[in-house]
Amino acid sequence: MTDIPDPTDCSTMTEVRTGVDDVDRQVVALIARRFGYMDAAARIKLDRAAVRDEWRKADVLAKVDAQAAAMKVDRALLARLYEDLIETSIAHEFDQYDRIRG
Numbered sequence: 001m002t003d004i005p006d007p008t009d010c011s012t013m014t015e016v017r018t019g020v021d022d023v024d025r026q027v028v029a030l031i032a033r034r035f036g037y038m039d040a041a042a043r044i045k046l047d048r049a050a051v052r053d054e055w056r057k058a059d060v061l062a063k064v065d066a067q068a069a070a071m072k073v074d075r076a077l078l079a080r081l082y083e084d085l086i087e088t089s090i091a092h093e094f095d096q097y098d099r100i101r102g
Contacts, residue, residue, distance in 0.1 A: 038089050042096035051093050
């Protein structure tokens, strides 16, 4: 496999694109893993009403915001992305919950 340079070490667009492709593969793998945890939550929760947990959603968003600030990443961007990710995760968990319990 080709070594992926750090963004600061890229000197060609080929290196940049290779790096972006590598990051995208990792992001997709992490999202798949995150959804695996949603599947586990749907299996573990005994009450369908527990699927939507506004306290937990706020907690996740706060943690993401703190991490974005620490890493100097656009906090508004991360808030938008995670709002969508969380809502999609909740919808997925509802679907899984209903599928498991028929």
